[in-house]
Each structure stands twice: as structure tokens, then as C-alpha cells.
Amino acid sequence: MAMHVKKGDTVVVIAGDDRGKTGEIIRIDAAKGKVLVQGVNRVYRHLRPSRQHPRGGRIQKEMPIDISNVLPLDPRTNQATRAGFRTGSDGAKQRYAKKSGETLGTVRKATR
Secondary structure, three states: OOOOOOOOOEEEEOOOOOOOOEEEEEEEEOOOOEEEEOOOOEEEEEEOOOOOOOOOEEEEEEOOEEHHHEEEEOOOOOOEOOEEEEEOOOOOEEEEEOOOOOEEEEEEOOOO
16 A cells, blocks of 8 residues: 655654654654654664763664654645645556645556
8 A cells, every 4th residue: 555655755744742843754664654754753862882882972863753643745835735646647656745736756657
């Protein structure tokens, strides 16, 4: 089944502590229903001293958020929009922005 977002999409967070932030999708875990968005849901990871990190310290990294908490960014209006699916004139399945009708990208190429 096709999802409403893909890796590389610019998305808007619609729920949670980072509500309203935008970022690019780095990774999608379809089995768990989670996405990793650049610059969103950042946490500190505390490291004890080791050979790779001799001084130890804290590093900041992104943690996954639920896929239902993000919406793709409409390319025409730069606002969050729901994604719909339609078949293009060449027979390929496409995602499109429900607000403006703008194409968000091809999901599957035509098989014929």
C-alpha cells in the first residue's frame, strides 16, 4: 500500500511538542509506522568516554515520530495538505496535494 509521504518529502508536523515545524524525511519505518524528520523531535544522547569519543559528552539526534503526525507540504502554497492518489495520463499512479491539485510525485510507474 502506498503511503502519503515518501523519503525526501518536506513535511509539516501537525501534533506533538514540535507542532508546526517543517523538515525533510530522512527515513521511513513502514512496519512500525514511524518517520525520521530532519530537525524534529531532537533528543540528547549521553555518551560515556570511549575510544571513539574520548571525552564523552552529549550528542543531539532525531528520534522517530508517528507517521500520522506529519503531512506533506503543498508545493504551491507552502502549507500542510492531505495527499491523494490518482492515475496520470500515462497510467502511472501519482500522489497529489488535495488543496491545490499539484502533483507531489509518482508512486508507481506505468507497467504497460
